[in-house]
Amino acid sequence: MSPGLVFVLLCALASVTAAEDRPRCPRGFLEHGSSCYWFSNIEGSFAEASSYCQFFGSHLARITSEDEDDYLRSRANEEKGSIGYWLGATDLIKEGEFMWEGGVPLNYTNWAPGEPNNEMHPEQSGHCLMLQMTTGYKWNDNDCIKKTKFICERKVSMCCCKH
Ligand SMILES: *[C@@H]1O[C@H](CO)[C@@H](O)[C@H](O)[C@H]1NC(C)=O
Ligand SMILES: [Ca+2]
Ligand SMILES: [Ca+2]
Numbered sequence: 001m002s003p004g005l006v007f008v009l010l011c012a013l014a015s016v017t018a019a020e021d022r023p024r025c026p027r028g029f030l031e032h033g034s035s036c037y038w039f040s041n042i043e044g045s046f047a048e049a050s051s052y053c054q055f056f057g058s059h060l061a062r063i064t065s066e067d068e069d070d071y072l073r074s075r076a077n078e079e080k081g082s083i084g085y086w087l088g089a090t091d092l093i094k095e096g097e098f099m100w101e102g103g104v105p106l107n108y109t110n111w112a113p114g115e116p117n118n119e120m121h122p123e124q125s126g127h128c129l130m131l132q133m134t135t136g137y138k139w140n141d142n143d144c145i146k147k148t149k150f151i152c153e154r155k156v157s158m159c160c161c162k163h
Helices: 003-017 046-055 066-079
Strands: 030-032 035-039 084-090 124-132 138-143 149-155
Touching: 030 066, 035 066, 046 084, 046 149, 066 124, 084 138
Parallel strands: 084 149
Antiparallel strands: 030 035, 035 149, 084 124, 124 138
16 A cells, blocks of 8 residues: 555544544643643753654744743643753854744743843853743753753644644
8 A cells, every 4th residue: 555545544534533622732742722742751952852852743842922831831840850841942043032943033031030141151051941940940041952851842733634
């Protein structure tokens, strides 16, 4: 059977079985608003985290509203599973100008007091956006090579038939 035909059959099956309760998130993702979120159970640098999310058809989470921020922070506070969680923004292109990956400007922020401070140490500097446990998971610019957990996001959709 050709891969194309398999795909068509899977889509037909999915539309029959899932017609009643769309939209859906992939297994392991949490649904909130129009997005699906995955709180990683592994740790990585910012670059590793970003690749990992992309491999699973998602991207590092982008927070664009207070509601989304409250949701992710309260989930993180419930789990307290990590000293931090990477989100998908950096100021690597221009110091002090944080952008979501892909060049989208931030239109909402919730920096912890004193952040972003571009904190410099001999071998690290704050260029990547992290939700930081010590401030109740408010935002901190942290060292991109630190290994920590991360949050992936994707839009809700049928698993195989859209996009
Ligand atoms: C920011 O932009 C996103 C995407 O365009 C939009 O959905 C969101 O409502 C905006 N948030 C604010 C606080 O303006
Ligand atoms: Ca910086
Ligand atoms: Ca910082």
